[in-house]
Amino acid sequence: MSSSIARALRPALKRGQQAVSASGLSAVSRTCRPARTASRLQCSARALSTTPARRSDFVPTPLSHLSETEAAMKEAVGKFANDVILPKxxxxxxxxxxxxxxxxxxxxQGLMGIEIPEEFGGAGMNFTSAIIGIEELARIDPSVSVMVDVHNTLVNTAVLKYGSEALKKKWLPRLATDTxxxxxxxxxxSGSDAFAMATKATETEGGxxxxxxxxxITNSMEANFFIVFANLDPSKGYKGITAFVVEKGTKGFEIAKKEKKLGIRASSTCVxxxxxxxxxxxxxxxxxxxxYKYAISLLNEGRIGIAAQMTGLxxxxxxxAVKYCWNDRKQFGQYIGEFQGMQHQIAQSYVEIEAARALVFNAARKKEAGEDFVRDAAMAKLYASQVAGRVSGLAVEWMGGMGFVREGLAEKFFRDSKIGAIYEGTSNIQLNTIAKSLQKDYTS
Structure with a gap:
């Protein structure tokens, strides 16, 4: 592509920001009126009223509704993934x-700095745009998708939220452009029990x-910037855990082993x-x-990214699979996708994908709105990984022999799907999170 996705989307992004600003001021002026009996502003409410309101204070939209910028992001990343990544x-x-x-x-293309502000060389987009990009990449290659996911939702977010001004100025431009x-x-x-870590940090005169x-560790082979969690004060248990920035090439830093994996094999995973x-x-x-607080917060956001990877997958x-079933493979004089038994499986699978996507977008929108999204992220990650496993497995069966051989993508999607139930919190950890949240709500 002659110009980056980020540059191409900036006009739409600015128009969207201006529209939000204008509509927000308008909404405030409509709903907040000076109270007759008080000097402060008072906003009226029409709770449970069956009488049509004379004015609309809020117009809800479908979860799948995308802003102009988000829609352009989806289209641009989809084209990039098909044109550039698919052949490889x-x-x-x-x-x-x-x-x-x-x-x-x-x-x-600007896909490694989606939420990084433009002043640091990033695209300056919203969280949902990052989720859309992750999903679109996963429709073609989940390995590429997870690289973008970890880089954006964990690493970039960590620096943006917790980095000093010096770290931001030094690293955000590089993370957006080449690192x-x-x-x-x-x-x-310390996998699921992440805070039982043995890595130690000791303070020295210079650092x-x-x-x-x-x-x-994902992205190990390609990365030059590592956020490392270590215990600076083991006497305090997990409350001694502290985060540090480490550069590849620092003396004593070594990538000891590159794992050979079942799926997402192009994504590097190392010791x-x-x-x-x-x-x-x-x-x-x-x-x-x-x-420990930083890790929990970042992983909660990251789980929405993994959920998007799974829905994309x-x-x-x-x-x-359905392109093959409805356009290529015939048996008994008709395309195999025309048999009722096949159509029911195809339809059921699509319903489950759309249900998973609704959970993903709901979690993303709640995160952007500043609402509590922890349970939503866990539900999205849990269900999306379950759907990815079921649908990718069925897709292999629908394609028969062509789904089982390594000539196409069907068996790769199936292998790639398994990691969704494991990393950034196993399915059992997600169930624990959901159950604890529910218990809190329903315990008197």
């Missing part, structure tokens, strides 16, 4: 490595020293070790002892 998807999976040219083009980021939390003994190791890794004091991310698997 099978080769990257077989090689178990990301094509460097793909990584470079993700930066060129892949990685999020280092999990360890061999800090890290010792220990991390496991299952990282820290042997007396010295980092300057300015590389402290946020406040001491607040790392499910939709990609479904589309790939």
């Amino acid at each position: 998807t099978r080769d990257m999976d077989e090689a178990e490595a990301m094509d460097p040219a793909v990584v470079e083009q993700l930066f060129e 892949v980021g990685s999020f280092c939390l999990s360890e061999p003994v 800090f020293k890290l010792n220990g190791g991390k496991m299952w 990282i070790t820290f042997d007396d890794v010295e980092i300057p004091k300015e590389n402290l991310l946020g406040e001491r002892g607040q790392g 499910a939709l990609g698997a479904w589309e790939n």
Whole structure:
């Protein structure tokens, strides 16, 4: 593409911001009137009224409704994924490595800095735009999608929310334009129990020293920027956990092993070790002892991204299979997709995909609105991963032999789907989160 997605969408983004600003002022002027009996403004309400209001204070829209910017984002990323990534998807999976040219083009298109403000070289878009981009990429290649997801929803967000002004000025322009980021939390003994980590940090005269190791770290091979969680004060338990920025190439930093995986094979997943890794004091991310809070907050947002990856995967698997069933494969004189038994499975699968997408968009919109979205994110991640597994498995069956061979994408979608129930919180962890939230609401 001759110009980046971010640059192409900026006019729509500005128009959208102006419209929101104008409508917001209008809404306030309509709904808030000076009270006759008080000097302050008083906003009227019509709770449970069956009488039509004379004015509309709020016009609800479908969850699937996209703003002009978001719709343009969807179209542009979809075209980019089909034109640029699709021709390389099978080769990257077989090689178990990301094509460097793909990584470079993700930066060129602005997809690695979706929420980073324009002043730092980013696209300056909203969270839902990032979710849309992640979903569209996953329709073609979930490996590329998870790279963009982790980089945007975990790494960039961490720097934006918790980084000092110095860290923001130094790293956000690079994260938006040429530097892949990685999020280092999990360890061999601390997966679901993330805060039982053994990696330690000690304070030195010039900063800090890290010792220990991390496991299952996404983007390790491509990244040059790592957010590392380590315990700075083990006597305080998990309240001693602190976040640090570490650069690849620092003495004592080593990628010890690259995992060979069942799915998302082009996405690098590695073991990282820290042997007396010295980092300057300015590389402290946020406040001491607040790392556990940061991790929880970031993972809650990240789970919406993983849910979007899974809905995109499910939709990609479904589309790939139904095109074959309705256009290519005939048995007993008709396309196999015309048999009622097949049509029922196809329809049921699409309903489940759309239900999962509704959960994803609801969680994203609530996050943007500043509402509590923790339970919504957990529900979206849980259900989207379940749907991705079911639909991608059925898609292989619908295509028969052509779905089972590695010539097409069907078996790859099926393999890629399994990780959705594991990373950024297993399905059982999501169920725990949902149940605890419900228990809080329903316990007297």
